[in-house]
Amino acid sequence: MTVPAEAARRRIVELFLSSEESLLRRWTQLSGASPDDLRDLYQALRTALSSDAGDFADVRGLLAELSRARVRQGHTPSDTARLVFSLKEALYEAAEADGGPEALRGFVWFSRLVDDLGLFTFETYTAARERIILDQAEQLLELSTPVVKLWEGIVAVPLVGTLDSARTQVVMEKLLQTLVDTGSEHAVIDITGVPAVDTQVAQHLLKTVVAARLMGAECVISGIRPQIAHTIVTLGIEFGDIVTKASLADALSYALRRSGVEITGAAKTRVAVRAERA
Amino acid sequence: MERVPILKLGDILIVSIQIDLDDQSVLALQEDLADRVVSTGARGVIIDITAVEIVDSFIGRMFSTIAAITRMLDAETVVVGMRPAVAITLVELGLSLGGVRTALNLEKGVAMLEHVRDGAG
Numbered sequence: 419m420t421v422p423a424e425a426a427r428r429r430i431v432e433l434f435l436s437s438e439e440s441l442l443r444r445w446t447q448l449s450g451a452s453p454d455d456l457r458d459l460y461q462a463l464r465t466a467l468s469s470d471a472g473d474f475a476d477v478r479g480l481l482a483e484l485s486r487a488r489v490r491q492g493h494t495p496s497d498t499a500r501l502v503f504s505l506k507e508a509l510y511e512a513a514e515a516d517g518g519p520e521a522l523r524g525f526v527w528f529s530r531l532v533d534d535l536g537l538f539t540f541e542t543y544t545a546a547r548e549r550i551i552l553d554q555a556e557q558l559l560e561l562s563t564p565v566v567k568l569w570e571g572i573v574a575v576p577l578v579g580t581l582d583s584a585r586t587q588v589v590m591e592k593l594l595q596t597l598v599d600t601g602s603e604h605a606v607i608d609i610t611g612v613p614a615v616d617t618q619v620a621q622h623l624l625k626t627v628v629a630a631r632l633m634g635a636e637c638v639i640s641g642i643r644p645q646i647a648h649t650i651v652t653l654g655i656e657f658g659d660i661v662t663k664a665s666l667a668d669a670l671s672y673a674l675r676r677s678g679v680e681i682t683g684a685a686k687t688r689v690a691v692r693a694e695r696a
Numbered sequence: 697m698e699r700v701p702i703l704k705l706g707d708i709l710i711v712s713i714q715i716d717l718d719d720q721s722v723l724a725l726q727e728d729l730a731d732r733v734v735s736t737g738a739r740g741v742i743i744d745i746t747a748v749e750i751v752d753s754f755i756g757r758m759f760s761t762i763a764a765i766t767r768m769l770d771a772e773t774v775v776v777g778m779r780p781a782v783a784i785t786l787v788e789l790g791l792s793l794g795g796v797r798t799a800l801n802l803e804k805g806v807a808m809l810e811h812v813r814d815g816a817g
Contacts, residue, residue, distance in 0.1 A: 587784075590780075591780055591781075591784065594780030594783055594784070595780050597780075597800065598779070598780060598800065601800055601804075602800075603800060625787045625788075628787050628792050629780070629783040629786075629787045630783070631792075631798065632775075632778055632782075632783040632787065632792070632798055633778045633780065633783045633798060633800060634774075634775075634776065634778070634797075634798035634799035634800045634801075634804065634805075635800060
Protein backbone atom coordinates (compact mmCIF):
# COMPACT_ATOMS: atom_id res chain seq x y z
CA MET A 419 0.00 0.00 0.00
CA THR A 420 1.34 3.45 -0.91
CA VAL A 421 1.99 6.02 1.77
CA PRO A 422 -0.96 8.39 1.02
CA ALA A 423 -3.35 5.45 0.86
CA GLU A 424 -2.00 4.26 4.17
CA ALA A 425 -2.62 7.71 5.63
CA ALA A 426 -6.14 7.81 4.23
CA ARG A 427 -6.83 4.46 5.70
CA ARG A 428 -5.54 5.51 9.09
CA ARG A 429 -7.65 8.65 9.00
CA ILE A 430 -10.89 6.80 8.32
CA VAL A 431 -10.15 4.22 10.97
CA GLU A 432 -9.55 7.05 13.41
CA LEU A 433 -12.87 8.58 12.44
CA PHE A 434 -14.53 5.22 12.80
CA LEU A 435 -13.08 4.64 16.22
CA SER A 436 -13.58 8.12 17.63
CA SER A 437 -17.25 8.59 16.84
CA GLU A 438 -18.58 5.30 18.15
CA GLU A 439 -21.76 6.57 19.76
CA SER A 440 -22.94 8.81 16.96
CA LEU A 441 -22.04 6.26 14.30
CA LEU A 442 -23.91 3.53 16.10
CA ARG A 443 -26.93 5.73 16.59
CA ARG A 444 -27.01 6.72 12.93
CA TRP A 445 -26.42 3.12 11.80
CA THR A 446 -29.31 1.88 13.96
CA GLN A 447 -31.52 4.62 12.53
CA LEU A 448 -30.62 3.77 8.94
CA SER A 449 -30.83 0.01 9.19
CA GLY A 450 -33.65 -0.41 11.66
CA ALA A 451 -31.84 -3.33 13.30
CA SER A 452 -31.47 -3.89 17.02
CA PRO A 453 -28.73 -1.70 18.56
CA ASP A 454 -27.25 -4.67 20.46
CA ASP A 455 -26.47 -6.63 17.29
CA LEU A 456 -24.90 -3.58 15.74
CA ARG A 457 -22.84 -2.83 18.85
CA ASP A 458 -21.37 -6.34 18.81
CA LEU A 459 -20.56 -5.97 15.13
CA TYR A 460 -19.09 -2.54 15.68
CA GLN A 461 -16.87 -3.79 18.48
CA ALA A 462 -15.64 -6.73 16.41
CA LEU A 463 -14.93 -4.35 13.53
CA ARG A 464 -13.07 -2.02 15.84
CA THR A 465 -10.87 -4.85 17.11
CA ALA A 466 -10.19 -5.97 13.57
CA LEU A 467 -9.39 -2.45 12.33
CA SER A 468 -7.18 -1.46 15.21
CA SER A 469 -5.07 -4.60 14.97
CA ASP A 470 -2.32 -4.41 12.35
CA ALA A 471 -2.95 -7.88 11.01
CA GLY A 472 -6.48 -6.94 9.90
CA ASP A 473 -7.99 -10.23 11.05
CA PHE A 474 -11.70 -10.20 10.20
CA ALA A 475 -12.50 -13.75 11.33
CA ASP A 476 -14.49 -12.53 14.34
CA VAL A 477 -16.44 -10.06 12.22
CA ARG A 478 -17.24 -12.76 9.69
CA GLY A 479 -18.32 -15.12 12.46
CA LEU A 480 -20.69 -12.49 13.85
CA LEU A 481 -22.03 -11.68 10.40
CA ALA A 482 -22.69 -15.35 9.66
CA GLU A 483 -24.60 -15.64 12.90
CA LEU A 484 -26.52 -12.45 12.19
CA SER A 485 -27.37 -13.64 8.69
CA ARG A 486 -28.72 -16.93 10.03
CA ALA A 487 -30.68 -15.26 12.83
CA ARG A 488 -32.26 -12.74 10.47
CA VAL A 489 -33.32 -15.41 7.99
CA ARG A 490 -35.07 -17.16 10.84
CA GLN A 491 -36.83 -13.89 11.68
CA GLY A 492 -38.10 -13.74 8.12
CA HIS A 493 -35.76 -11.14 6.65
CA THR A 494 -34.55 -11.61 3.11
CA PRO A 495 -30.80 -11.91 2.52
CA SER A 496 -30.90 -8.56 0.68
CA ASP A 497 -32.22 -6.96 3.87
CA THR A 498 -29.29 -8.31 5.81
CA ALA A 499 -26.82 -7.13 3.20
CA ARG A 500 -28.47 -3.69 3.19
CA LEU A 501 -28.10 -3.54 6.97
CA VAL A 502 -24.36 -3.97 6.59
CA PHE A 503 -24.19 -1.52 3.69
CA SER A 504 -25.95 1.18 5.69
CA LEU A 505 -22.82 1.48 7.83
CA LYS A 506 -21.25 3.18 4.82
CA GLU A 507 -23.87 5.89 4.85
CA ALA A 508 -23.41 6.47 8.57
CA LEU A 509 -19.67 6.72 8.20
CA TYR A 510 -19.94 8.90 5.11
CA GLU A 511 -21.70 11.53 7.15
CA ALA A 512 -18.82 11.47 9.61
CA ALA A 513 -16.30 11.68 6.75
CA GLU A 514 -18.18 14.59 5.20
CA ALA A 515 -18.19 16.43 8.49
CA ASP A 516 -14.42 15.89 8.67
CA GLY A 517 -14.15 17.24 5.12
CA GLY A 518 -10.50 16.37 4.57
CA PRO A 519 -9.46 14.71 1.26
CA GLU A 520 -7.79 11.92 3.19
CA ALA A 521 -10.98 11.06 5.00
CA LEU A 522 -12.87 10.87 1.69
CA ARG A 523 -10.17 8.76 0.06
CA GLY A 524 -10.15 6.53 3.12
CA PHE A 525 -13.90 6.25 2.87
CA VAL A 526 -13.57 4.62 -0.55
CA TRP A 527 -11.30 1.99 0.99
CA PHE A 528 -13.67 1.50 3.90
CA SER A 529 -16.66 1.25 1.64
CA ARG A 530 -15.00 -1.58 -0.29
CA LEU A 531 -14.44 -3.37 3.01
CA VAL A 532 -18.09 -2.99 4.00
CA ASP A 533 -19.15 -4.22 0.56
CA ASP A 534 -17.12 -7.36 1.10
CA LEU A 535 -18.70 -7.91 4.50
CA GLY A 536 -22.19 -7.33 3.14
CA LEU A 537 -21.63 -9.79 0.34
CA PHE A 538 -20.27 -12.23 2.88
CA THR A 539 -23.66 -12.30 4.64
CA PHE A 540 -25.23 -13.16 1.31
CA GLU A 541 -22.72 -15.91 0.72
CA THR A 542 -23.41 -17.36 4.15
CA TYR A 543 -27.07 -17.40 3.30
CA THR A 544 -26.51 -19.16 -0.01
CA ALA A 545 -24.11 -21.67 1.52
CA ALA A 546 -26.62 -22.53 4.25
CA ARG A 547 -29.35 -22.99 1.64
CA GLU A 548 -27.09 -25.09 -0.52
CA ARG A 549 -26.30 -27.36 2.39
CA ILE A 550 -29.97 -27.82 3.22
CA ILE A 551 -30.72 -28.72 -0.38
CA LEU A 552 -27.86 -31.21 -0.52
CA ASP A 553 -28.94 -32.82 2.73
CA GLN A 554 -32.48 -33.14 1.49
CA ALA A 555 -31.40 -34.63 -1.80
CA GLU A 556 -29.38 -37.20 0.09
CA GLN A 557 -32.25 -38.01 2.41
CA LEU A 558 -34.56 -38.34 -0.56
CA LEU A 559 -32.14 -40.75 -2.15
CA GLU A 560 -32.14 -42.91 0.95
CA LEU A 561 -35.87 -42.71 1.49
CA SER A 562 -36.97 -43.44 -1.99
CA THR A 563 -35.20 -46.69 -2.67
CA PRO A 564 -36.38 -49.50 -0.44
CA VAL A 565 -35.88 -53.06 -1.51
CA VAL A 566 -38.69 -55.23 -0.16
CA LYS A 567 -38.93 -58.97 0.07
CA LEU A 568 -42.14 -60.26 -1.46
CA TRP A 569 -41.54 -63.96 -1.06
CA GLU A 570 -38.74 -66.33 -0.30
CA GLY A 571 -36.40 -65.72 -3.22
CA ILE A 572 -38.34 -62.78 -4.65
CA VAL A 573 -37.50 -59.13 -3.95
CA ALA A 574 -39.10 -55.98 -5.33
CA VAL A 575 -38.03 -52.37 -5.77
CA PRO A 576 -40.98 -49.98 -5.95
CA LEU A 577 -39.55 -46.95 -7.71
CA VAL A 578 -41.20 -43.62 -6.99
CA GLY A 579 -40.23 -40.40 -8.68
CA THR A 580 -38.04 -39.47 -11.57
CA LEU A 581 -35.06 -41.69 -12.29
CA ASP A 582 -31.70 -40.11 -12.96
CA SER A 583 -28.22 -41.55 -13.16
CA ALA A 584 -27.42 -41.01 -9.48
CA ARG A 585 -30.65 -42.61 -8.28
CA THR A 586 -30.37 -45.51 -10.66
CA GLN A 587 -26.89 -46.14 -9.39
CA VAL A 588 -28.16 -46.29 -5.79
CA VAL A 589 -31.14 -48.46 -6.72
CA MET A 590 -28.95 -50.78 -8.74
CA GLU A 591 -26.37 -51.21 -6.01
CA LYS A 592 -29.00 -51.73 -3.34
CA LEU A 593 -30.95 -54.23 -5.40
CA LEU A 594 -27.87 -56.24 -6.36
CA GLN A 595 -26.60 -56.26 -2.80
CA THR A 596 -29.99 -57.48 -1.58
CA LEU A 597 -29.92 -60.25 -4.18
CA VAL A 598 -26.58 -61.42 -2.78
CA ASP A 599 -27.61 -61.04 0.87
CA THR A 600 -30.92 -62.85 0.56
CA GLY A 601 -29.93 -65.26 -2.18
CA SER A 602 -32.97 -64.21 -4.18
CA GLU A 603 -33.17 -65.33 -7.77
CA HIS A 604 -36.02 -63.11 -8.79
CA ALA A 605 -36.34 -59.35 -8.68
CA VAL A 606 -39.26 -57.15 -9.63
CA ILE A 607 -38.67 -53.51 -10.52
CA ASP A 608 -41.97 -51.72 -10.20
CA ILE A 609 -42.15 -48.40 -12.04
CA THR A 610 -45.75 -47.50 -11.19
CA GLY A 611 -44.48 -44.40 -9.38
CA VAL A 612 -42.20 -43.24 -12.18
CA PRO A 613 -43.97 -40.34 -13.87
CA ALA A 614 -42.29 -40.60 -17.26
CA VAL A 615 -40.00 -42.95 -19.09
CA ASP A 616 -37.64 -41.53 -21.68
CA THR A 617 -34.72 -43.14 -23.45
CA GLN A 618 -32.39 -42.33 -20.57
CA VAL A 619 -34.61 -43.84 -17.90
CA ALA A 620 -35.14 -46.90 -20.05
CA GLN A 621 -31.39 -47.18 -20.49
CA HIS A 622 -30.95 -47.11 -16.71
CA LEU A 623 -33.60 -49.78 -16.24
CA LEU A 624 -32.03 -52.00 -18.86
CA LYS A 625 -28.62 -51.68 -17.21
CA THR A 626 -30.06 -52.73 -13.87
CA VAL A 627 -31.77 -55.74 -15.40
CA VAL A 628 -28.61 -56.82 -17.23
CA ALA A 629 -26.51 -56.41 -14.09
CA ALA A 630 -28.95 -58.56 -12.10
CA ARG A 631 -28.86 -61.12 -14.85
CA LEU A 632 -25.05 -61.19 -14.74
CA MET A 633 -25.29 -62.10 -11.09
CA GLY A 634 -27.61 -64.94 -11.82
CA ALA A 635 -30.95 -63.39 -10.96
CA GLU A 636 -33.94 -62.77 -13.14
CA CYS A 637 -35.52 -59.34 -13.33
CA VAL A 638 -39.10 -58.43 -14.20
CA ILE A 639 -40.21 -54.87 -14.85
CA SER A 640 -43.75 -54.16 -13.75
CA GLY A 641 -46.14 -51.30 -13.34
CA ILE A 642 -46.02 -50.08 -16.91
CA ARG A 643 -48.97 -47.79 -17.42
CA PRO A 644 -50.68 -47.54 -20.82
CA GLN A 645 -49.23 -44.10 -21.57
CA ILE A 646 -45.76 -45.30 -20.67
CA ALA A 647 -46.10 -48.37 -22.88
CA HIS A 648 -47.14 -46.01 -25.63
CA THR A 649 -44.15 -43.72 -25.06
CA ILE A 650 -41.72 -46.63 -24.96
CA VAL A 651 -42.98 -47.97 -28.26
CA THR A 652 -43.06 -44.51 -29.86
CA LEU A 653 -39.49 -43.85 -28.76
CA GLY A 654 -38.47 -47.16 -30.29
CA ILE A 655 -36.93 -48.48 -27.08
CA GLU A 656 -36.18 -52.18 -27.31
CA PHE A 657 -36.65 -54.11 -24.09
CA GLY A 658 -35.47 -57.24 -25.87
CA ASP A 659 -36.05 -60.43 -23.94
CA ILE A 660 -36.69 -58.62 -20.65
CA VAL A 661 -39.99 -59.66 -19.11
CA THR A 662 -42.41 -56.79 -18.54
CA LYS A 663 -45.73 -56.96 -16.73
CA ALA A 664 -48.56 -54.51 -16.37
CA SER A 665 -48.94 -54.75 -12.61
CA LEU A 666 -46.91 -55.81 -9.61
CA ALA A 667 -49.41 -58.62 -9.00
CA ASP A 668 -48.75 -60.05 -12.47
CA ALA A 669 -45.02 -59.81 -11.90
CA LEU A 670 -45.29 -61.54 -8.53
CA SER A 671 -47.36 -64.38 -9.92
CA TYR A 672 -44.88 -64.74 -12.79
CA ALA A 673 -41.91 -64.81 -10.39
CA LEU A 674 -43.68 -67.31 -8.13
CA ARG A 675 -44.34 -69.60 -11.06
CA ARG A 676 -40.75 -69.28 -12.23
CA SER A 677 -39.44 -70.17 -8.80
CA GLY A 678 -41.53 -73.29 -8.77
CA VAL A 679 -44.36 -72.20 -6.50
CA GLU A 680 -47.74 -73.41 -7.60
CA ILE A 681 -50.76 -71.19 -7.13
CA THR A 682 -54.05 -73.02 -6.84
CA GLY A 683 -57.65 -72.03 -6.28
CA ALA A 684 -59.73 -69.21 -7.69
CA ALA A 685 -57.38 -66.27 -7.73
CA LYS A 686 -60.15 -63.79 -7.02
CA THR A 687 -61.40 -65.32 -3.80
CA ARG A 688 -58.59 -67.03 -2.00
CA VAL A 689 -55.05 -67.91 -2.90
CA ALA A 690 -53.58 -71.10 -1.55
CA VAL A 691 -49.90 -71.41 -2.20
CA ARG A 692 -47.84 -74.54 -2.04
CA ALA A 693 -44.10 -74.74 -2.59
CA GLU A 694 -43.23 -77.44 -5.07
CA ARG A 695 -39.74 -78.08 -3.82
CA ALA A 696 -37.83 -77.04 -0.81
CA MET B 697 2.55 -66.62 -13.24
CA GLU B 698 -0.02 -68.14 -10.94
CA ARG B 699 -2.21 -70.92 -12.23
CA VAL B 700 -5.83 -71.24 -11.23
CA PRO B 701 -6.61 -74.73 -9.88
CA ILE B 702 -9.39 -76.70 -11.53
CA LEU B 703 -11.31 -79.05 -9.20
CA LYS B 704 -13.37 -82.01 -10.33
CA LEU B 705 -16.61 -82.87 -8.55
CA GLY B 706 -18.48 -85.71 -10.24
CA ASP B 707 -18.89 -84.62 -13.82
CA ILE B 708 -18.56 -80.94 -12.96
CA LEU B 709 -15.34 -78.94 -13.04
CA ILE B 710 -15.10 -76.14 -10.51
CA VAL B 711 -12.80 -73.20 -11.03
CA SER B 712 -12.59 -70.90 -8.03
CA ILE B 713 -10.68 -67.76 -8.85
CA GLN B 714 -8.90 -66.52 -5.72
CA ILE B 715 -6.11 -64.49 -7.26
CA ASP B 716 -5.84 -61.24 -9.14
CA LEU B 717 -6.11 -62.35 -12.71
CA ASP B 718 -3.62 -61.08 -15.24
CA ASP B 719 -3.91 -61.69 -18.94
CA GLN B 720 -1.40 -64.56 -18.89
CA SER B 721 -3.25 -66.52 -16.19
CA VAL B 722 -6.51 -65.99 -18.04
CA LEU B 723 -5.08 -67.47 -21.23
CA ALA B 724 -3.53 -70.34 -19.28
CA LEU B 725 -6.85 -71.01 -17.56
CA GLN B 726 -8.66 -71.20 -20.89
CA GLU B 727 -6.19 -73.79 -22.17
CA ASP B 728 -6.12 -75.82 -18.94
CA LEU B 729 -9.88 -75.85 -18.75
CA ALA B 730 -10.32 -77.05 -22.32
CA ASP B 731 -7.79 -79.84 -21.66
CA ARG B 732 -9.53 -80.90 -18.45
CA VAL B 733 -12.98 -80.90 -20.02
CA VAL B 734 -11.72 -83.25 -22.72
CA SER B 735 -9.72 -85.48 -20.36
CA THR B 736 -12.45 -85.84 -17.74
CA GLY B 737 -15.44 -85.74 -20.04
CA ALA B 738 -17.05 -83.16 -17.78
CA ARG B 739 -20.59 -82.05 -18.59
CA GLY B 740 -20.48 -78.77 -16.70
CA VAL B 741 -18.05 -76.05 -15.65
CA ILE B 742 -18.59 -73.66 -12.76
CA ILE B 743 -16.46 -70.54 -12.53
CA ASP B 744 -16.68 -69.12 -9.03
CA ILE B 745 -15.74 -65.43 -8.93
CA THR B 746 -16.90 -64.65 -5.39
CA ALA B 747 -13.42 -63.42 -4.54
CA VAL B 748 -12.95 -61.34 -7.67
CA GLU B 749 -13.29 -57.65 -6.93
CA ILE B 750 -11.88 -56.08 -10.04
CA VAL B 751 -12.64 -56.95 -13.64
CA ASP B 752 -11.68 -55.39 -16.93
CA SER B 753 -13.02 -55.97 -20.39
CA PHE B 754 -10.44 -58.69 -21.04
CA ILE B 755 -11.58 -60.76 -18.07
CA GLY B 756 -15.19 -59.99 -18.99
CA ARG B 757 -14.62 -61.46 -22.43
CA MET B 758 -12.87 -64.45 -20.85
CA PHE B 759 -16.18 -65.69 -19.44
CA SER B 760 -17.81 -65.61 -22.86
CA THR B 761 -14.80 -67.28 -24.47
CA ILE B 762 -14.67 -70.06 -21.90
CA ALA B 763 -18.41 -70.61 -22.23
CA ALA B 764 -18.06 -70.86 -26.00
CA ILE B 765 -15.10 -73.26 -25.75
CA THR B 766 -16.79 -75.57 -23.26
CA ARG B 767 -20.02 -75.55 -25.23
CA MET B 768 -18.04 -76.83 -28.20
CA LEU B 769 -16.95 -79.66 -25.93
CA ASP B 770 -20.53 -80.33 -24.81
CA ALA B 771 -20.21 -78.79 -21.33
CA GLU B 772 -22.27 -75.92 -19.93
CA THR B 773 -20.49 -73.08 -18.17
CA VAL B 774 -22.03 -71.26 -15.21
CA VAL B 775 -20.44 -68.16 -13.70
CA VAL B 776 -21.35 -67.91 -10.03
CA GLY B 777 -20.90 -65.46 -7.16
CA MET B 778 -20.51 -62.25 -9.11
CA ARG B 779 -20.33 -59.27 -6.81
CA PRO B 780 -22.68 -56.32 -7.41
CA ALA B 781 -19.77 -53.98 -8.12
CA VAL B 782 -18.39 -56.39 -10.69
CA ALA B 783 -21.80 -56.75 -12.35
CA ILE B 784 -22.19 -52.98 -12.54
CA THR B 785 -18.69 -52.61 -14.00
CA LEU B 786 -19.38 -55.20 -16.69
CA VAL B 787 -22.65 -53.49 -17.61
CA GLU B 788 -20.90 -50.12 -17.81
CA LEU B 789 -18.27 -51.74 -20.03
CA GLY B 790 -21.10 -52.86 -22.29
CA LEU B 791 -20.49 -56.56 -21.71
CA SER B 792 -23.68 -58.51 -21.15
CA LEU B 793 -21.98 -61.94 -21.31
CA GLY B 794 -24.37 -63.34 -23.88
CA GLY B 795 -24.44 -67.12 -23.84
CA VAL B 796 -23.05 -67.39 -20.32
CA ARG B 797 -25.25 -68.80 -17.59
CA THR B 798 -25.01 -67.14 -14.21
CA ALA B 799 -26.07 -68.09 -10.70
CA LEU B 800 -25.98 -66.28 -7.38
CA ASN B 801 -23.74 -68.79 -5.61
CA LEU B 802 -21.99 -72.11 -6.04
CA GLU B 803 -24.91 -74.09 -4.65
CA LYS B 804 -27.37 -72.58 -7.11
CA GLY B 805 -24.85 -73.09 -9.90
CA VAL B 806 -24.57 -76.80 -9.17
CA ALA B 807 -28.37 -77.04 -8.98
CA MET B 808 -28.63 -75.28 -12.34
CA LEU B 809 -26.20 -77.69 -14.01
CA GLU B 810 -28.04 -80.68 -12.58
CA HIS B 811 -31.27 -79.25 -13.90
CA VAL B 812 -29.74 -78.84 -17.36
CA ARG B 813 -28.40 -82.38 -17.27
CA ASP B 814 -31.74 -83.81 -16.18
CA GLY B 815 -33.42 -81.94 -18.98
CA ALA B 816 -30.95 -83.26 -21.52
CA GLY B 817 -30.74 -86.82 -20.28
